[in-house]
Amino acid sequence: MRRLxxxxxxxxxxxxxxxxxxxxxxxxxxxxxxLGFARETRLPETTFVQTATEDGAxxxxxIWMTVGELPFAGHPSLGTAVAVAVARGEREATYxxxxxxxxxxxxxxxxxxxxxxxSMLQEPAAFGDEADPDHVLVxxxxxxxxxxxxxxxxxxxxxxxxxxxxxxxxxxxxRAQPEASALTAILDQGGATCAYVSWPxxxxxxxxxxxxxxxxxxxxxxPATGSAAGPLCAYLNAxxxxxxxxxxxxxxxxxxxxLLCQAGERVRVAGDVVLLIEGQIAL
Numbered sequence: 001m002r003r004l005x006x007x008x009x010x011x012x013x014x015x016x017x018x019x020x021x022x023x024x025x026x027x028x029x030x031x032x033x034x035l036g037f038a039r040e041t042r043l044p045e046t047t048f049v050q051t052a053t054e055d056g057a058x059x060x061x062x063i064w065m066t067v068g069e070l071p072f073a074g075h076p077s078l079g080t081a082v083a084v085a086v087a088r089g090e091r092e093a094t095y096x097x098x099x100x101x102x103x104x105x106x107x108x109x110x111x112x113x114x115x116x117x118x119s120m121l122q123e124p125a126a127f128g129d130e131a132d133p134d135h136v137l138v139x140x141x142x143x144x145x146x147x148x149x150x151x152x153x154x155x156x157x158x159x160x161x162x163x164x165x166x167x168x169x170x171x172x173x174x175r176a177q178p179e180a181s182a183l184t185a186i187l188d189q190g191g192a193t194c195a196y197v198s199w200p201x202x203x204x205x206x207x208x209x210x211x212x213x214x215x216x217x218x219x220x221x222x223p224a225t226g227s228a229a230g231p232l233c234a235y236l237n238a239x240x241x242x243x244x245x246x247x248x249x250x251x252x253x254x255x256x257x258x259l260l261c262q263a264g265e266r267v268r269v270a271g272d273v274v275l276l277i278e279g280q281i282a283l
Contacts, residue, residue: 002026005083006277007129010224010249010257012115014274017250017257020079021046023281024087026062031069035282038064044222045076049084057098059084066215070193071100072159074226074259074269078118081106082273085116085276103161119260119270125234128155128190136165139186140197140212141177142249151200151239152261155190156231158267162211163192164228164235173199173208174252177185180218196228204242207232209249223250224257230269233261 005026011017012039021041026034026048038046050060061080063070070076077097085093089111096103106120131153148166149151155163163186167173176197183195194213201207209232211222229247236242247259260270 001280003087004277004279004281005086005275007079008083008274008276009079010226010259011274012272012273016255017220017271017274018075018255019043020076021283022080022083023048024083026050029283031052033066034062035068037056037281037283039066042066044220045070045073047076047080048120052098054098054103056096057103058095060098062217063099070160072104072123072195072227074120074122074229075224077104077106077120078226078271081108081118081120082110082275085110086275086278098125099159104159112158114275116273116275117270118273121266121268122158122230124155124158124266126157127235127238128157130154131163131186131190136163136186136195138194139178139182140165141179142167142172142175145170146175154235155192156235158227158230158234160227161190161192162225162228162231162234163187163190163195165195165197167197170199170208173197173210176210176212178212178219180214183212183219184214194222194225194228196225196232198232198247200236204240205245207236207245207247208248208251209247210252211249221253223253223255224259224271225249226259226269226271228265229259229261233263233267234267237263
């Protein structure tokens, strides 16, 4: 039997934000078992805490989607750090996690009532190619005229490549409906995991976003994507000089989340976390 923690990340209330299952003491689990359990949960990601294999790391974080392992992800990093702090009985902690993208610092503060706050420094931003806006918008079920007039689509990574797709207004964001084969081609072009469609509000600070990726069933939507929020912050900082943004995501799915991002040499991404379930799993 292994300890299992179930959390909602980027939210301060249960059953919102992005769900995460964390399996502790997973050193002896093989890849097929981890993938099988990730498919069992049907969550966007499931993580497995293992002993670190690199100097300076407190633990190794293995992150799995239902279609395979990811080198890095946002809400699984924050949620796993909270799960580790709860398991270790530490109300405040700074951990260094080991992922396929490197080592990332994660800060955790536990509050009463199963609430927590966590933040992390993501990998330095890497800016890839710009993508053809006409092709990108059509792949998302939109019209080329729906593109943002000043912010072109671009592949950006802070540990995991995503395609940033700013659009011209809130109504466009609501209409996005990607087609699987077209989205696959667009993501494959830049080695991206998701298309992060966003509407930066006129105040320059608040952003509304939706995240589309591919799973075994086709196109899926993610309610809160920390690994894309960091690149979006870096992208907007480079193009508009904004230093901090607050992203609202998951509204269209009925799971609203709030992601806080601060630009810098390494973008800091933060949010609240809710502990839902503590139990055991027979793996």
